[in-house]
Structures are given as C-alpha cells and as structure tokens.
Amino acid sequence: MSGHSKWATIKHKKGALDAKRGKTFTRLIKEITIASRQGGGDPDANPRLRTAIAAAKAENMPADNIKRAIQRGTGELPGATYEEISFEGYGPGGVAVIVEATTDNRNRAVSEIRHTFSKNGGNLGEPNSVRFMFSKKGIIAIPKEQADEEKLMNIVLEAGGDDLNDEGDTWEIITEPSAYEAVAQAVRDAKIETTMSEITMVASTYTKLEGATANQMIRLLEALEDNDDVQNVYSNFDMDATQMEEVAG
Known part of the structure; x- marks a missing residue:
C-alpha cells in the first residue's frame, strides 16, 4: 500500500481523523449537498449520493445532518452554492x-491552494498534467486480526471486488467504483472493522x-x-x- 492509502490508514490508526471530526463532517456535508444538487435527493436513483450517505453514516453523522444536507442540495433549504x-x-x-476542492469562493480556493504548494x-x-x-x-x-485471507477472498469474489492484497499488517480490498458499495456492505454485514473504506484515486x-524530502511531502499533504x-x-x-509512522506520530 503506497502513498495516499497508507497515509490515510495510519491516520485512522492514530485517531488523527477523530480529532478533526468537525472537518470530516464538513467535507461529507459538502459532498452530500453537491451530489443531491447534481443527481437529485433520492439515494436509490443517485449512486454518488448513496455513496456519500454511506460514508457519512460510517463516521456516525446524525441522520438530521444528512437530511438537511440533501435538502440544501435539492433547494428545499437555503444554503451556500458550492x-x-x-x-x-x-x-x-x-x-x-x-x-479536489469544493468551495463557495473560487478565487480564494485557487489562491490558497497555490500558496500551499509553493510554501x-x-x-x-x-x-x-498528472491525472x-x-x-x-x-x-x-482491514487489520489482519479482523479476518483471515480465505474469509475476505470469499467476500471479494461474491460481492464483485477486484483483488485482495497483503500489505503487511493490513489486508487491502480493491474494487471498481461501481462495485465498491456492494463490497463495503458485505464487509459490514460480516461485522469486520476497517481502518479505511472509500473510493479514491490510485x-x-x-x-x-x-529523509527531509519525505517529511516535506507529508507537511504538504497535511497543509x-x-x-x-x-x-x-x-x-x-x-x-x-517506519518513517511514515514517526511522522504521523
């Protein structure tokens, strides 16, 4: 496991995201709002909204927060235009x-992101240029103590996942975006705890x-x-x- 996924897994392990729960909720609310605006407020007919709601529930977001975010997206409630x-x-x-940014002020976002890179x-x-x-x-x-390889491989095969990788002390299930929701639900149904579960860019x-270059890269990501x-x-x-663990600490 490299880059983004390894870093995210370590942050989950150390509880860094819990300390930023407010930030996490804000990010998820923006995603729900935009998904509702673009595809409607019915999660059964809006895959992006369905995925966003599942992510919000995984972070224990209250149902009322999810409902209000959907209503702001559909125009039933007033709110910022992202x-x-x-x-x-x-x-x-x-x-x-x-x-990827979601903003109500494009000029501010461009200026701040540019400054963060250069700094x-x-x-x-x-x-x-890189996409x-x-x-x-x-x-x-998934931490290895949560499930053995055979059990996870059965889930991957039955739910439509692509692959199961051995990443040291962690199993990593890979899926196509279209199969992600079914595989994630199968993992939840099996009562298996995860350290990370999301659609991402690999x-x-x-x-x-x-050395110093690696530390500087971590500082850029955090900023x-x-x-x-x-x-x-x-x-x-x-x-x-080992160095990543030290930086994350």
Whole structure:
C-alpha cells in the first residue's frame, strides 16, 4: 500500500481523523449537498449520493445532518452554492498530486491552494498534467486480526471486488467504483472493522521519497488537507513505513 492509502490508514490508526471530526463532517456535508444538487435527493436513483450517505453514516453523522444536507442540495433549504474545482501539481521530489476542492469562493480556493504548494516545496501544474497517472478505485483496508485471507477472498469474489492484497499488517480490498458499495456492505454485514473504506484515486506508479524530502511531502499533504475547501488529496508518493509512522506520530 503506497502513498495516499497508507497515509490515510495510519491516520485512522492514530485517531488523527477523530480529532478533526468537525472537518470530516464538513467535507461529507459538502459532498452530500453537491451530489443531491447534481443527481437529485433520492439515494436509490443517485449512486454518488448513496455513496456519500454511506460514508457519512460510517463516521456516525446524525441522520438530521444528512437530511438537511440533501435538502440544501435539492433547494428545499437555503444554503451556500458550492463549486467543484480540481487541481493538479507536483510535490517535493516530483511527486504527482491531485487536489479536489469544493468551495463557495473560487478565487480564494485557487489562491490558497497555490500558496500551499509553493510554501511546501511544490508547484501547481496544468490540467491533465498528472491525472493520467491515476485511476478511480474503491479501497477497503482491514487489520489482519479482523479476518483471515480465505474469509475476505470469499467476500471479494461474491460481492464483485477486484483483488485482495497483503500489505503487511493490513489486508487491502480493491474494487471498481461501481462495485465498491456492494463490497463495503458485505464487509459490514460480516461485522469486520476497517481502518479505511472509500473510493479514491490510485496511482499506476509510485515515487519513493526519503529523509527531509519525505517529511516535506507529508507537511504538504497535511497543509492541503487542513484547508477547509479541500475535499480529497491524492498523490503517488511512497516512503518507508517506519518513517511514515514517526511522522504521523
């Protein structure tokens, strides 16, 4: 497991996301609102909304919060009008980075993201400068003590997943986005706890970073993720697991 997925798994382990629950809820509410605006408020007929609601429930978001976010998206309740913006660029060591933002102020978002890149050893690139290196996949990371390989492989095969990878102390299920919801539900039905479960962007190749360059890359990721407009950050960096644990601590 490299880059974004490894980093996200470690942050889950250490409870870093729990400390930012407010940020997590804000990100999910924006996603629900936009999904409702674009595809309607019925999750049965709106796959993006269905996925967003499942993610919100996984974070124990109250049902009333989800309902209000849907109603703001469909126009039943007043609320901010969000715009989706995607940025592509390079981090320390030439690592490819994609940033997905949802904002009510485009100029502010562009200025802040550009500043964050330059302040942390990176720079923004042109559209499609790095996106070709990534493909959208569902990833479900499971601690090995939660389930054995045979049990998980049966879930992958029966629910339509693509692959099951051994990532040291973690199993990693890979799915196509269209199969993600069914596989994630099968894992939940089996009462198996996960450290990460989401649709993300997976790189085709990875760039290994070490020492100060690796630390600078982590600082860039953290700075981007701390921005209130940023929804998701994807990269193709890899680094030694021990160093990543130390940085995450």
